[in-house]
Amino acid sequence: MNLVLLFPDDFVEDNRVVLRGRRREHIAQVHRAGAGDSLVVGLIDGKAGSGTITRLTPDEVELVVSLDGEPPPALPVTLVVALPRPKVLNRIVAGATSLGVKKIFLVNSWRVEKSYWKSPRLSVENLREQATAGLEQARDTVMPKIELRRLFRPFVEEELPGIAAGTTALVAHPRAAAECPRDLEGAITLAIGPEGGFIDPEIASLERAGFRAVSLGPRILRVETAVAALIARLV
């Protein structure tokens, strides 16, 4: 936790917050901070700054905060990713959030197992918790929007062309002939398939929606590695 994320409910006065539970534990046990110590803090969807601990008890920690800085710039990247295995989902959401992605669509695909859609990790609460972890890691405050699309074709045919309009729209595809470009200007829509990749008719649908298939080379990467590698190369 490189930034303690604050929520409106935490404020007991204009510049004073009281935290309990996870954040108190982390401040006491990982930061090993105490009264007088200063921490990086940020208000959800707002400014970043610092907080000085005025009181630490076994139940709560009180900080006086000063919020006058900007969070790091958002990445101009919309991520469209085939719903990964539940075990991997948390890392992908936290990882993409830490990189600065502010819009993530989790979509169906032929190779996504049906059971993945029943995972409790798809709850609004869990997705928000993972995104919070990504923000706290990267000292960001702006929560990404995460949306689920359980039907591939209607999403790709009806909604995605509008999302991708005016952006560089790319789909990562290990068998694509074109090399993934580097250091693009402007907004990007990046689609990443499931383990095993999108099937050919899905690639064709994405191409009709304005996407270009690109490859990072002959290596097949795990989705979480591919997300970080592709984003770092593109922006």
Place this chain on the structure above:
Amino acid sequence: MNLVLLFPDDFVEDNRVVLRGRRREHIAQVHRAGAGDSLVVGLIDGKAGSGTITRLTPDEVELVVSLDGEPPPALPVTLVVALPRPKVLNRIVAGATSLGVKKIFLVNSWRVEKSYWKSPRLSVENLREQATAGLEQARDTVMPKIELRRLFRPFVEEELPGIAAGTTALVAHPRAAAECPRDLEGAITLAIGPEGGFIDPEIASLERAGFRAVSLGPRILRVETAVAALIARLV
């Protein structure tokens, strides 16, 4: 497992292998393959190719293999990474291996907790298992060399200058003024600190060893995200 990695002991004839245990399970249950099916295979530190299943029993699978292809090119990157938390170590070794790194030094640093050096995950067997997972993921066959250096200063002062000689030597440092370069030619030595970063005297030691401190921006990334992002940007 996008490639079934074969070892000399697996061969019962010049072009015939018998596999048991983990690989048999994976072929039967994840690939759901049977007699007549063909799989991508590769010989450790050797050629890649294909194998056709000739027999699948509850105990073993036999394949006739043809090894005539090259593994994907290695990355010209030597990774020097502060020993991460044991929980994260496996993912970093597998991830860096999948990206094509062939030389990894796990080194001490001020912010590495002493207990990490006692983790059973540092055993030769586990490191090899994680690297194998990375090779199988990326359809590679060439095992990386992974070395442990428990003393920062002797390593950085005596050994690292020789390792970095003739390469572009960079240390990822969130507070560095210089932006991480892109798309370099030639060999790279990349040092990545622990959670919280290298401390200033360590950065100074690395600079004396020929390293330049560079940053990916104001975001602090988890080590596993940083490894993929830095490598993708540099090569």
